[in-house]
Amino acid sequence: MLKLYGYYRSSAAYRVRIALELKSLNWESVPVNLQFGEQKKESFSQHNPQGLVPMLESSGQFFAQSLAIIEYLEELHPEPPLLPSGTAQRARVRGMAHQIAMEMHPLNNLRVLKYLENELGLNEEKKTSWYQHWIAEGFRSLEKTLKIYGSEGQFCFGESLSLVDVCLIPQVYNGLRFNCDFSGYPLIKSIWDHCMTLDAFRHASPEAQPDAPEE
């Protein structure tokens, strides 16, 4: 049984949950409460010294970093594939996924926002402005990239779901939480609408997790 150490609202953990659901794998959720700092506790950080979720436990081994975890799952369980078969296509899919996971997300994750607030003294308004600025910058270029690569508004790349969609949906979820305006990104909005009709995305959503607070 695979164990995913995560937090319901972590977008990096959300990526892995989507991949697990798409591949119909049996997995168990191990909640790590980021608000209580459980990611810094020895029981967690002995396996992942970065103190970040997600972490996957598989056959007694621990794996960190969502994209590395997803590629691990992809190699062990290739169906349905999250990466296209052609080398150039794979590079494009990875490129877009990295745009979200390595350029946008790190600027806006919990520890960065806490540092802005606690160490640099930014108030709520300035913190939100920081957040919205980097989201807008990221989505603006992603929207153009989607157009160049010919997305038709169901999935990011080609006719089937890929690693990019797995990264995009949690990032849009986060943006919506911070009241970002998506009206300028029709393709991204349309991909969000389509993916949210699919069971794997709904089952992986923050609200569907056992550690999500009751409405």
Ligand SMILES: N[C@@H](CCC(=O)N[C@@H](CS)C(=O)NCC(=O)O)C(=O)O
């Ligand atoms: N690049 C990492 C990012 C992981 C990450 O930033 N996780 C956040 C939640 S989305 C976290 O654990 N934050 C805890 C903290 O900031 O203390 C990945 O893709 O797994």
